[in-house]
Amino acid sequence: KAGVTQTPRYLIKTRGQQVTLSCSPISGHRSVSWYQQTPGQGLQFLFEYFSETQRNKGNFPGRFSGRQFSNSRSEMNVSTLELGDSALYLCASSLVGTPNTEAFFGQGTRLTVV
Amino acid sequence: EDQVTQSPEALRLQEGESSSLNCSYTVSGLRGLFWYRQDPGKGPEFLFTLYSAGEEKEKERLKATLTKKESFLHITAPKPEDSATYLCAVNQAGTALIFGKGTTLSVSS
Numbered sequence: 001k002a003g004v005t006q007t008p009r010y011l012i013k014t015r016g017q018q019v020t021l022s023c024s025p026i027s028g029h030r031s032v033s034w035y036q037q038t039p040g041q042g043l044q045f046l047f048e049y050f051s052e053t054q055r056n057k058g059n060f061p062g063r064f065s066g067r068q069f070s071n072s073r074s075e076m077n078v079s080t081l082e083l084g085d086s087a088l089y090l091c092a093s094s095l096v097g098t099p100n101t102e103a104f105f106g107q108g109t110r111l112t113v114v
Numbered sequence: 115e116d117q118v119t120q121s122p123e124a125l126r127l128q129e130g131e132s133s134s135l136n137c138s139y140t141v142s143g144l145r146g147l148f149w150y151r152q153d154p155g156k157g158p159e160f161l162f163t164l165y166s167a168g169e170e171k172e173k174e175r176l177k178a179t180l181t182k183k184e185s186f187l188h189i190t191a192p193k194p195e196d197s198a199t200y201l202c203a204v205n206q207a208g209t210a211l212i213f214g215k216g217t218t219l220s221v222s223s
Contacts, residue, residue, distance in 0.1 A: 033211075042215040043201065043211075102148070103211065107155075108157050110155075
């Protein structure tokens with residue numbers, strides 16, 4: 001059974017640009033959550049999508065957005081990149097989403113903003 | 115304010131030297147506590163879910179326990195391959211997972 005797939009694995013972008021990251025969940029999983037991981041702040045929740053609808057949102061500026069497609073694949077977009085957006089972006093999928101269900105993470109996308 | 119606090123931040127053990135990692139939480143309406151293992155450059159790997167005080171789960175050299183205020187991850191006779199960062203997360207009613215900052219474990223032979 002294939003795990004959660006995130007693409008690309010690595011990205012280097014310039015300040016002011018925008019970026020789109022992709023996540024393919026485990027087959028049959030309908031919930032996709034996105035997290036930002038930095039050495040100082042740890043793992044912070046961005047948003048969760050379930051059946052193409054945003055169900056939860058963390059405390060991030062509007063420059064961070066996402067969407068989910070009918071096949072449960074999800075994308076997140078960051079516009080007007082800032083140096084502080086450099087981080088590991090992780091996607092997690094689960095069968096029905098929070099609460100109470102196990103979330104399985106992808107390998108992440110390492111974004112570097114220069 | 116921190117809702118999930120993990121201690122210690124870093125732990126160095128000799129192979130075979132058992133120890134425990136702590137995760138304390140202050141959230142109300144706990145719907146589950148999760149333990150993950152994360153290796154450098156990789157995504158977190160699911161280990162355990164605990165739902166109620168008194169619950170225990172085991173997997174190889176790892177045993178997780180839960181009380182009303184904290185959870186412990188006990189590591190018995192660790193091996194170098196157990197070296198990783200261990201993350202604790204809680205699920206509060208109506209929200210997504212709230213993670214602690216992790217404990218980085220190093221086991222030397």
